[in-house]
Amino acid sequence: MADKKDKARRTVAIGLVGSTLDAGLGPRRWEKWRPSVALCAQPELAIDRFELLFQPKFEALASQVATDIGEISPRTEVRSHPIEIEDAWDLEEMYGALYDFARDTRFDAEREDYPLHITTGTHVAQICLFLLCESRHFPARLVQTSPPVRGEESKHGTHRIVDLDLSRYDRIARRFSAERVEARTFLKSGIATRNATFDRMIERIEVVAARSREPMLLMGPTGAGKSMLAKRVYELKKARQSLRGAFVEVNCATLRGEMAHSALFGHVKGAFTGAADKREGLLRRADQGLLFLDEIGELGLDEQAMLLRAIEDKTFLPLGSDREVKSEFQLICGTNRDLRARVSEGKFREDLLARIDLWTFRLPALRERREDIAPNLDYELDAVSARLGTRISMSKEARARFLGFAESPRATWPGNFRDLDAAVMRMATLADGGRIDVAIVDEEIARLEDAWTEKVSAQSAGEVDRVEETLGPERASGIDRFDRVQLEEVLRVCARSRSLSEAGRTLFAESRKTRTTINDADRLRKYLARFELDWDALVKRSG
CATH class of the missing domain: 1.10.8.60 (Helicase, Ruva Protein; domain 3)
Structure with missing residues (x-):
């Protein structure tokens, strides 16, 4: 009974016309191995019907292939189906066309077997056929034909059924799952965390790190581990060959005025007083690598505008140059600020926030x-x-x-x-x-x-930590308490003064009485420079 039932089943092949492999004109075409024709000449695979798919521009070739199949295998009925595809190398277009064909076809898997021919078509087409077969949109078995080798009697070559044994895929999936667990443990620095929310966030970061090159935004309080996580994401991406360049990290709270522009985008020789040599800048150094901009909320508006263009176009202008520089970097930003509040205050560009806010993860406090x-x-x-x-x-x-x-x-x-x-x-x-x-x-x-x-x-008591507010929490935490008290007073005076000279006169009111040469503004400028600060940046911040 089983044998009779099997014999009653029909074999219906599905395949694409190969614009190169299936081509051939005149009597000599029979001397050439053509996969679609050869499939129907396999002695152990009797094809009852061939659903032949082709791009409209290859209609003549499809007709010739159908004729030749009829000549070599009279039992095989050929049904030709034009599918609307302009670019056979476009994954989205090819997948969509094949998906539509599968969706609109009435398969009868109880009475018919469906070998899905994957020898012809572009590599993109073959990938799409595999995916649609594996997902069971085509209830088929993959079949591949091969040309004859020297010494074989048959000029039609051989065929092979590609095994999609799901049990094997389960084993592969388990290996893949184990690799992902290992990657997530790596992102957590090997620490067996117990917080379910944090673990779910790490799972998402691992997926995004593997699949996306878009910017990532890490939010959370100072010390929550943003910098370490960014470095781990970089190392994971590099291990998976998606990055070749360096990991470049900068705390934007340390960048002020011209120094911010120069540090990020570089400068040419002579761009400003003291620019004795050319500087490539951090964005250029991160080419083919990953740039981590910590405390992105502290970056000046001018630098934000240039950064936005660099993210979108991968080009930027070094300070003093009229020649664009290119850098293919991936970006992770970190902040402990509410960036939307900064946008409302006019201190952060809304378009930049929109660009870096695609993948946002908030790291919880300890x-x-x-x-x-x-x-x-x-x-x-x-x-x-x-x-x-x-x-x-x-x-x-x-x-x-x-x-x-x-x-x-x-x-x-x-x-x-x-x-x-x-x-x-x-x-x-x-x-x-x-x-x-x-x-x-x-x-x-x-x-x-x-x-x-x-x-x-x-x-x-309502006291404002001016040092932390100006330098950012991370940099402020590295200053000795004695220096911090002194800097706090300097910043307080600067905030209440109308000019650098006025602030200098207030701060050095006593010592200037005993000095023969008085240049309070220069003394204050040099003091601020110790912390990479300048007057213009302080005025801009307080304004």
Whole structure:
């Protein structure tokens, strides 16, 4: 019964006319191997019907192929179908045309077998046929024909059914899934995080990193790990061969005035006073690589306009040059600012935000991921061990004491992972024999609570941290407390002064009385330059 049923099934081939392989004129065409004709001459694959697809411009060729199939295999009925395709190398157009044909065809899989011929057509067409077969839009088996080799009697060559055994694809899928899990672990620096929201975000970032070259925006508080994640995305992309160039990182809060333009876009020799040599700029250095612009919200409006053009056109003008420079860089931006609020304030370009806001991910603060503090503590202990060159550990009691505090509402972690990193480094430095005990943990907890209470008190009193506001949180955190107090006063005076000279006179009112040469403006200019600041930038910011 089964044999009779199998014999009753019809074999219906589906394939594209090959504009090159199927071509041939005159009697000598029979001396040439032509795949569509050869398919119907295979002794072990009797074709009852051939659904022959062709572009309208190859109608004459399709007619010739149909005639020749009828001559070599009289039993085969050929049905020709023109499909509207202008560019056979256009993936979207080719897939759409073949998808429409499959959707509009009434298949009878219970009574018919469908070998789908993938030897002819462009590589794009072959890919589309494979995808539509694998997705079962064509309920078919892939078949490939091959020309005869020297010594074979048959001039029609051979055919082979391509195995789409789903069990094999399951094994491949498992390998692919394992690779993706490995990539996500890499993005998390190997830390086995427990926060479900964070894990889902990392999954999305891994997918985007693998499939997209568009800008990515990382949002979140200072110290949440934006810089580290950007570097990990770069390393993942480079490992997957989607990047060849360098990872270039810059904190936009450190860029002011002409120095911002020069640092990002470069300058030519003599572009401004002191420009003794040519500078290529960070965008050029990131060619074929990844540019990470941290604190993008601090970038000046002029530089924002040039950056927008560089993102869209991959070209820009170095300072002082009339010749465009090209750079094929990928971009990740980081910010702890509300960029839409900055747009409303006129401090950030709306069109630039629209361009970098395609893939936006918000990194949660450490206090939002308290369940991840324990694995991150282990990571920091390993990191500090490597930095100090000795193994650092914690006693069981010390670890429990520290985590009891760190995971409680008492720990606000305003500096996020930077606070945690600094705490571990301090405890490790004080640990005799590389073992952190309860006394060291208690001392560190007291230190953290005092520091955080002081910061909260200042904020409650309405005090503005001018240093952090001007330099950005990351750079401000690297300034000694003595210098920070002094810079805070300088910035306060500058904000209330109408000119550089007026600010200088106020700041140096006493010392100028004993000086023979007075140039308060120059003294102030040099002081600001120590922090890569200038008067024009301060005026622009306060305005």
